[in-house]
Amino acid sequence: MRKILLFLLTLFVSACVYIGVDESHKQKKVKGSIKDLVQTSIQDGSAIRSYARHQDIILLKSKIDSENFVMRIFGDSHMAADFFSRELRSKFIEVNSIGYIYPLQPKYQQILTVSYESKDFELFNSKSNTNFSYAMGGILAESKKEGAFIKIASNLKEQNFNIKVFYKAKNKGFVLSDENKRNYALKKKGDKKFSSIELKNVKFPIQIKALEKNAQIGGLLIYKDGYDIKFLDTLGINGARSDIWLRWDKDTMKEVFKTVKSDFIILAYGSNDAFLSSFDKNYFKKTYKDFIKFLRQNNKYVNIMLISPPTVTQKVDDENYELSPNFYAVREAIYEIAKEERLMLFDMHNFMQESGGKDLWIEQGLSLKDVHLSIDGYKLMADKFQKDLKAFLATF
Incomplete structure (x- = not known):
């Protein structure tokens, strides 16, 4: 019995040290x-x-x-x-590639693969505000008026990417423009919580301009074309x-x-x-x-x-x-x-x-x-x- 108790005691002490209960x-x-x-x-x-x-x-x-x-x-x-x-x-x-990013950076946070510039957008955070639906990541940017814009520049050597944008719009939505002066319409699509659009070979920097008030950007997936x-x-x-x-x-x-x-x-x-x-x-x-x-x-x-x-x-x-x-x-x-x-x-x-x-x-x-x-x-x-x-x- 004494040997069994010693064995069990040894196992207990080893387990505590392993998960850091005592040694910490x-x-x-x-x-x-x-x-x-x-x-x-x-x-x-x-x-x-x-x-x-x-x-x-x-x-x-x-x-x-x-x-x-x-x-x-x-x-x-x-x-x-x-x-x-x-x-x-x-x-x-x-x-x-850049990967998935927020539409804008909350205060005290940053995404170092890109740089932002914006005007007339308001930011909402799923940590503190539960009144909105949030795309993956939990940060939402909403236009305060028509003409509001977000500019995003790539800090990587690569400047051409495929983009998938997640957004919500009542009607006109947004227009996305790239460095090659190409324009892409981001309008309302059906009754989904978030609409999405996938764009190929978009050259950075890009600008997303709101065509109406209260249009929302939930996030962007930015990745290199190919395997x-x-x-x-x-x-x-x-x-x-x-x-x-x-x-x-x-x-x-x-x-x-x-x-x-x-x-x-x-x-x-x-x-x-x-x-x-x-x-x-x-x-x-x-x-x-x-x-x-x-x-x-x-x-x-x-x-x-x-x-x-x-x-x-x-x-x-x-x-x-x-x-x-x-x-x-x-x-x-x-x-x-x-x-x-x-x-x-x-x-x-x-x-x-x-x-x-x-x-x-x-x-x-x-x-x-x-x-x-x-x-x-x-x-x-x-x-x-x-x-x-x-x-x-x-x-x-």
């Missing part, structure tokens, strides 16, 4: 710069955990090396600034929780995936769920797993990875922050989802702890005092991500 309270002593730990591979171990099937990993490895690879990130403010994604575009995937399509797009919303997708129109999401299927999807939620005064683990897991199911149903052979958030702290007073009381519960739930759904997982908090902890990250200018990292911090986190993923895939 500790901060390792680190000599030198945290950046050096990634660059010289001194850092103790991978921040990636994999519960995925062997054949799924093999498929992902082959897709990353192929001519056609589509990667998408859904997430909260950690992804909304596009710093993490930008680093991956420069080192992990060489893109030739060799490569892009990494990011659909992040500041303050978003894991159930934000329930506010988006599922038909537009299906149409996006039908046009260009995703090969690799990252879901990066949890920070804002940890701020809830009462965290409902069952609801969190159900809505998150429902999203995973939906993505799998509409993206054949997709690989999905969860990102567990960095150390979540909340403000106590003007000077002090403390760990969110629900942080470990959220983190544990994310690990459970990864295991139950057979997914890969990248643990930002784990990397921060293994490289000295949040206090050292703040000291070295890699983290803010609140939940967010600095620009350099997100770059470093992306560098760690791609290095760990590359090393992990090399074992298959």
